[in-house]
Amino acid sequence: MVFVTPLHQGSLFKNKVIAELSRRLQTQQTFTPAYSSWLDGSIERINRGILQVIRATIRTYKSSYKYWVYLVPIVQSNLNHIPVPSLGNRAPIELLTGLQCPTPLKEFYLPESGGLQDIPDCDEIDEYLATLWSSLQALHCDVEDRRFTQRLLNKKGHRGENLVNFAVGD
Numbered sequence: 001m002v003f004v005t006p007l008h009q010g011s012l013f014k015n016k017v018i019a020e021l022s023r024r025l026q027t028q029q030t031f032t033p034a035y036s037s038w039l040d041g042s043i044e045r046i047n048r049g050i051l052q053v054i055r056a057t058i059r060t061y062k063s064s065y066k067y068w069v070y071l072v073p074i075v076q077s078n079l080n081h082i083p084v085p086s087l088g089n090r091a092p093i094e095l096l097t098g099l100q101c102p103t104p105l106k107e108f109y110l111p112e113s114g115g116l117q118d119i120p121d122c123d124e125i126d127e128y129l130a131t132l133w134s135s136l137q138a139l140h141c142d143v144e145d146r147r148f149t150q151r152l153l154n155k156k157g158h159r160g161e162n163l164v165n166f167a168v169g170d
Contacts, residue, residue: 017169046139049132050075056124078129079136086137 022029054071058064080093087095094101 043139045135046132049128049135053078053128053132056128060124075129075132079133082129082133084133084137 053075054068057071081091083089083091091101
């Protein structure tokens with residue numbers, strides 16, 4: 001099992017200490033730029049979910065993988081038109097426009113058939129879409145938590161409280 005220690009490239013002394021500690025504890029160091037929330041793998045998880053939905057759609061239609069570009073609007077449309085519990089069982093498009101949620105995209109253009117293709121209901125695709133949506137919700141919760149933490153730090157700084165920005169040994 002590999003443990004990862006995220007660091008933001010501190011002083012040379014601190015780097016040597018952490019390198020020695022990582023060696024002794026048999027962990028792995030990873031250097032990340034400050035304020036880079038996407039480096040924790042959240043975007044990769046979302047992309048993996050999108051790829052699963054597209055692969056399931058390609059299998060359903062027995063289509064060529066070359067036409068994945070035509071399937072992206074389907075995934076995007078479904079994400080925008082599915083009601084979400086955290087939004088009061090409203091769809092994001094409904095809250096954005098203030099209008100009643102229109103019917104999601106029910107057809108798409110497939111070059112090999114030369115016309116519009118109807119989208120049948122498929123449980124496998126729906127399952128992957130649900131997984132993708134829950135991954136997106138988890139990402140938004142994480143971002144909101146970080147935003148709240150930063151807001152508290154900003155309030156402390158505004159009130160004049162000293163924020164200590166050093167550690168023993170610096």
